[in-house]
Amino acid sequence: MPSTTPAKTPATKKKTQVTPTPPARRGELLGTAADVFAAQGYNATTVRQIADAAGMLAGSLYYHFDSKESMLDEILSTFLTELWDGYDAVLAAGLGPRETIEALVTESFREIDRHRAAVAIYQREARHLTDQPRFHYLTESQVRFEQAWLGTLERGVAAGVFRADLDIRLTYRFVRDTVWVAASWYRPGGQHSPEEIARQYLSMVLDGIAVRIT
């Protein structure tokens, strides 16, 4: 999880950077890298492409980052840190199951709005990254994620606000995927605000797209 894995591991390498890159510059470069990763996939992206987009030569990036992988690492862990800041606030608010789901969905769309590239990268790469020790925090995050969502759904079923006739894990996957795939087509600055999209998604997920026959 983010809190257990600071974005930048203490410099244990031989090349101790005396003057680390100022956070602002770092952030710019990571943003650039994230955009390219999101557009082409991590593996298909060459360090040179990132450097081109950043207006420097490939080798120069290594002044700022240890490796291509560490850029990916920092992009994902930064994103997850912020995501959990938001989620934890929601989960600590003591809301009812339905309100919790609504708040989580809304928060998720806000994250998609803010970290679109990171979300897209996460979707595409998370599965195979979890093999590497360095990215174990992804697994941990997934576990907590499932606990939060699945738990809320179960609470809702128990409380009679969510349907009991559905396979609960199927429902979980349905809701989860339903939200996050949006990152694959969402473009910040479009005609719908994250909140508006969240509202419509919630409406569909909760009430369905069919007209109710009263």
Place this chain on the structure above:
Amino acid sequence: MPSTTPAKTPATKKKTQVTPTPPARRGELLGTAADVFAAQGYNATTVRQIADAAGMLAGSLYYHFDSKESMLDEILSTFLTELWDGYDAVLAAGLGPRETIEALVTESFREIDRHRAAVAIYQREARHLTDQPRFHYLTESQVRFEQAWLGTLERGVAAGVFRADLDIRLTYRFVRDTVWVAASWYRPGGQHSPEEIARQYLSMVLDGIAVRIT
């Protein structure tokens, strides 16, 4: 719709065939390749990994296929051909909007069941492949796909069976993604049959997960 088609047709299995069998070998190899592509991503998959999985050397694959890319091509085009066979049957059946959506969703889950790997590959790679002339048919398929689904939804709104208060394109994406992401976690032979999963998905998409307040 190929509702009469058993999930797995000829149980010819191994090398018991007296016939020349060239297409069979091709099919086997493509199946193997598709599995590896689906598991690791096309770019991250090496030809050697495919060959290993097929029990031969990397170079030997080139007796059967022109290139790694042509394997991908054949996997995707074969899948799309079969998918459209099913879709076209549904669309030609003259069903109402709701029944059409139900049939399309069911058919989609059957395809996921039959071509899980191909579907997963499609999800992951389609976007960036469309740039290459060789894969233009992906774009064409996407266009037809959108026409079929979006058209049916619009028909449904006009007919008063689908809600009119939702952004129709958002709804389209919602339904579309909702179905196909399933390929990322679905494993053939699991506890739910494709039809059962389709039933539950349809129930959620159409009626929502919230309990109705009558």
Place this chain on the structure above:
Amino acid sequence: MPSTTPAKTPATKKKTQVTPTPPARRGELLGTAADVFAAQGYNATTVRQIADAAGMLAGSLYYHFDSKESMLDEILSTFLTELWDGYDAVLAAGLGPRETIEALVTESFREIDRHRAAVAIYQREARHLTDQPRFHYLTESQVRFEQAWLGTLERGVAAGVFRADLDIRLTYRFVRDTVWVAASWYRPGGQHSPEEIARQYLSMVLDGIAVRIT
């Protein structure tokens, strides 16, 4: 401490450098490549052999050149550019047919002296390269070449300085080949200067090797 010494006065860096040296390195490497190509043939030459001859690893060549083919391209086009500089000067000089032939032959041997490797490569590879669009300029050069030589010969026949009883195209091929095959055995720094070789070749081509019976 001589802290006041502007030890490293930046000469504004960037593109103001008088001796950027990149072209020099390029030229060296191309010379090396040309030698190997000439010795073994383009196809039979491996990139590794060129790299060995240049004292680097095979992959390193790709920092300087796009491909093995682009090295060939640059070698040939550089050679042809210089060749035509010389030829054009001769053709613009307004000489008589015999003097033009003499000047062209002499110029040709000078080119062989200067670009022996490129000439040898040209001889061996030109024919099959012309198929590729990238090397269409070879065809154009051949056309101009034929115009220059054949035209001069025709002028000479008309003026009565060259024999009229010979098939003119046969004569053209004879003269042309007679000169350029020399590249296959010529070694710069041998006992004959290019001019001396040109003189003897011209003497043979113009007057024959038989003793005149007066």
Place this chain on the structure above:
Amino acid sequence: MPSTTPAKTPATKKKTQVTPTPPARRGELLGTAADVFAAQGYNATTVRQIADAAGMLAGSLYYHFDSKESMLDEILSTFLTELWDGYDAVLAAGLGPRETIEALVTESFREIDRHRAAVAIYQREARHLTDQPRFHYLTESQVRFEQAWLGTLERGVAAGVFRADLDIRLTYRFVRDTVWVAASWYRPGGQHSPEEIARQYLSMVLDGIAVRIT
């Protein structure tokens, strides 16, 4: 030399062909191979291309020949055998120097007419083949070749029929190249017979292309 290297070395291999390919079929296949070698170069020619041209699969060629190299070997040695049959007849005829040169040139053009492909291959590949023990007979042939031509020229100079003011080795190369390069453009069945081409070449080589100023 051919006589020392029979086209087909005794089958010492494990795979002793009980029924060797009939000479006629062998000849056809070698002719096909020679055409492809001449058109594309030995190295650039794949065994599959030869097989395609012969209407069989690549592997099938290995029933007839040990290797690609042995095809080349047989093509070249067959050609050289025939060439020396002709040359030896000329050299044994006891002609004068000028008549000998004339006969050799004429014989050479006849060989080009009959073995155009083999001659072209020889021109292109001989130099680098001489390194391999298997092709040492090429070197031997070259030595005898030089002896025959250079010797005749020297005899001619001594007899006063060839010019004494020219570098004799230069003259040798001039005459030699002048003849053989013709193989690069000659096409059997063209408008000039080999004898006619020989006549014109001889006229140029002996008397020059310039009009004699009497």
Place this chain on the structure above:
DNA sequence: CATGAATGAGACTTCATTCAT
């Protein structure tokens, strides 16, 4: 901070060759 040049591992692909059928 950045560049230019090089490294080295590994990728895709080609191809002569073998061999059971």
Place this chain on the structure above:
DNA sequence: TATGAATGAAGTCTCATTCAT
């Protein structure tokens, strides 16, 4: 005799990474 399939070595090229300047 010929085919289909596979082998294994080698070739071109890519790319993350390093390092002196």
